[in-house]
Structure formats: C-alpha cells, structure tokens
Amino acid sequence: MRLTVFWQRMAEHFGPGYADTFARDHVMSELGGRTVNEALDAGWAAKDVWQVVCAVMDVPREKR
Numbered sequence: 001m002r003l004t005v006f007w008q009r010m011a012e013h014f015g016p017g018y019a020d021t022f023a024r025d026h027v028m029s030e031l032g033g034r035t036v037n038e039a040l041d042a043g044w045a046a047k048d049v050w051q052v053v054c055a056v057m058d059v060p061r062e063k064r
Contacts, residue, residue: 006046010036013059028056 010019023036030052031039039049054064 001045001047001050003040003046006050009050009063010053013053013057013063028052030056 007019010023013019014022025035027033027035031044031049032042034042036049036053039052040046051064053059
C-alpha cells in the first residue's frame with residue numbers, strides 16, 4: 001500500500017482534520033506503543049499500520 005492510499009483511507013474514515021490528530025496523538029500497543037506517525041517513521045509498512053488501525057478502531061470491513 002502506498003502512503004498516499006494510506007492517508008486517503010485515514011482521511012475517509014476519520015475525516016481530514018482528525019486523521020492527522022489521530023495519527024499524531026493516539027498511541028497503540030499494537031504498534032509497539034507508538035502512534036501511527038511514529039510507526040511509519042520507524043519503518044512499519046503502511047499496509048500493516050492500516051491493518052492495526054482497522055482492528056483497533058473497528059473500521060468497517062468494506063473500508064479495509
């Protein structure tokens with residue numbers, strides 16, 4: 001998954017403004033105690049981060 005697709009999906013699910021806030025501030029144990037931004041910066045694949053976000057935030061299956 002390209003980062004542009006990842007951010008597009010984040011914006012579609014959370015809204016453009018909150019997607020950035022969520023990615024910056026929401027720490028998830030499933031990402032090793034990191035935020036989305038920290039996980040991406042640490043080298044996690046966008047697809048893997050998106051799967052974690054989907055599981056943690058109950059993203060509907062059709063948006064996964």
